[in-house]
Amino acid sequence: MQNWYPGDAQGRGGIYNFVTKRGDCRGARSKISWTQVETGSAITWKYPSCILRGEASRGEFYSIAISNGHQQVDSGTKMIHLGRNTTSRIISKGVAAGKSQNTYRGQVSAHRLATGARNFTNCDSLLIGQECGAHTVPYIEAKNSSAVIEHEASTSKVSEEQMFYCLQRGLSAEEATALIVNGFVRDVLQQLPMEFAVEAQKLISISLEGSVG
């Protein structure tokens, strides 16, 4: 969970967060699961990766990236399938608010010997406000006919109907947004241990403060 200083109201002085993380699944049926909640820093470039060598090894990447103010997040993963029957799963939820830019960038490759490799990727982006941007840049490289790679992505805004429904029940616009955003990222929150999930939820609410008028 990363919540470094994102800078002042103009985005000045924030941390630059450039990270390399790589995992190597060497043994049969070995598994690496990356889960990240990125809410801080002025600029984040982060691509935790899995090299799946061992037979039937598995890589997972679960990500929540929230950007507000002038933050720029460019994050995702690499799943390099080298071994037979390797599997990977990518769930990425990006939320862009304020004047921020939020990018998912990821690579899934299935190599010659990765017979039976499987990947499922789901990247959803949510936009809050009219001055932010959400971008999705997946690289899908299949060099094995028995590999099955599935990728889906969507971008939308918080719907007016959902917002109104919550407001009608007495929530403020800010509470309603936090509630809807927490719902949006739930698939990933569920991957976190309970204590972390609670913290993450709070962090998300704080990160979005001031994002709705």
Next chain:
Amino acid sequence: MLEIRNLSVSIQDKLILDNLSLGVNAGEVAAIMGPNGSGKSTLAYVIAGKPGYEVTSGEILLDGDNLLELEPNERALRGVFLAFQYPTEIPGVGAMTFLKAALNAQRRARGESDLTTPDFMRRVREAAQALKIEQEMLRRPLNVGFSGGEKKRFEVLQMALLGPRVGVLDETDSGLDIDALRIVADGVNALRDPARAFVVITHYQRLLDHIRPDVVHVMSRGRIVASGGPELALELERNGYRDYAEEAA
């Protein structure tokens, strides 16, 4: 208690409510009947403050305060509850999470502390039992995958928990079979209270067999064109809306 005065509402320059006036007293159940397109649902949405409707004149007073000056959530905290005709699906948001958030928002507005989890669970369980709502249903995301009857029961459950000043039921009978209709109606009847008012919007008489209204208003072309006792609903059932539609023209 609820006083609507000379309300005119347009959507994209099309006049939907035309100088409509309506008063509902505390303890009263007021039925609003009318043909499709008469503006019934618009009235419900405008009371609750749905964006996209242009109020060109008039006011809606609840206990003397003009609701039109309030945000939708502020209206809810004052006690306006709209049971939606088509409850919105919100994937990913658990029904329980949502209930808790709504209840606590109300408590905070009253300066009370948040409910403890056991207290919250107990209240929901009691209310759910009365409406024959399975616990399993409450574990699902909000309104997602709910049947028509489940959605309507969940609306009434929310109303029971939030205890509004005025409950606006927008076509709550639509899409319900007779058993579900009875459960929903019993749920509403249990909430009848001398301090609380209901506005029951419906196209058909049959809901009113179960929720007995004190007054019946007939709406046509954006106005109330007739008012009377429960017998008016029976007359409409026999003769249809034709007479009133012409009268409004």
Next chain:
Amino acid sequence: MNAHVVNRSAAEKTLFRQFAEQQAREPSPVRAAAFARFAEAGLPTRRVEAWHYTDLRAAMADAAPVLAAPTPADIKAARLRLARRERFAPGAQLVLLGGRYIGELSDRLPDGVTVTEGAVLAVPVADPLAALNEALSPSGCTISVARGAEIAEPITILHLADGMSDYSVYSRSAIALNAGARASFVEVFEGAQARVQRHSATIMTLAKGAKARHVAVVGDEPGLHIETHVCDLAENAELEAFGLISGGDLTRRQIFVRMTGDEAKVSLGGLALIDGDRRADTTLQVVHAAPRGTSREFYRAIVDDDAIGVFQGKIIVERAAQKTDGAMKSQAILLSPRAQMNEKPELEIFADDVVCGHGATVASLDPEQVFYLRSRGIPESDAKAMLLEAFGGESIDRIEDELLIEALRARLRAWLGSRM
């Protein structure tokens, strides 16, 4: 202008020489500016995002000599070939020989359609190969459809090559539909063999309320086929485009669509049938620049043997383009253990009130489907052919023209038949 580029490839050096020779014959500042843009970038490599999976600099050993204008003898020979040739689609046909419009080989156009020669047309996109096309193409032709004209039969633009020698051929055409016009265009590429390098650009402009269909058929066997298709849509304009690739060593179709006016509608599709050691790259850039636009992109590929397929699709939603509705889907089937498919579907979104999505899949034929058909008594190869025809056919069937669907499906069946 290119001091920072140290090593020019052999092909680049040839292109520089070819351009200098052309400028010596007929100087043109417009072409010089275009060539400067090409020279700045050079032939693209993997490091250029839009060319990430097609390293043209590495693939292009050299640039073949630029083809001269056809002689009367060439035109006469072409006339004989055209007489024997079966047409892909009904309707009037315009013939481009050696990249030049040849009126005497072309049909009379229906009322409401005119063709004018001579203009040097800009290729208004930032791409090195589009710039190269602008620099080296002979002056192109413009096909205009009059305001409100509805042209029933498709108009075919036949890019005819002769198969005898090494050459590179450049061509550039513009298609302009005036307000409310409706017309269908088919570009057929024919006759090239492996020593031909072909560079083609088509620039479409759709005025308010115009509706166009564009179908490209790449079925011959050039060594290199680089096709740039640019389309700009005004308010309420609609474009339906489809591309079939079933030949060529290295094929690149790059499609740039810009929805400049409100409520424009775009439906793009394509099918790539790639076998042997061919490479086929389809790259899209769809820009939503105005509110309430709709775009649909639906691409499929069947990749066999040692072939490599590429699909890159980028949907850009600019800040002004509220209420955009965009959906892109690309799907590929790999038939051989050595076949490859690379996909890069991108969303770049700067407006908040949008619904956009993309899906991409790569897989083999579904064994359960093959088994089901076989369990009903159908031989395995037939079962696979049926499934592949269904898979490819679904992309073709989205075109709203029965005759073109049939003609394209016939090509698909022929391709499947030649391999089974």
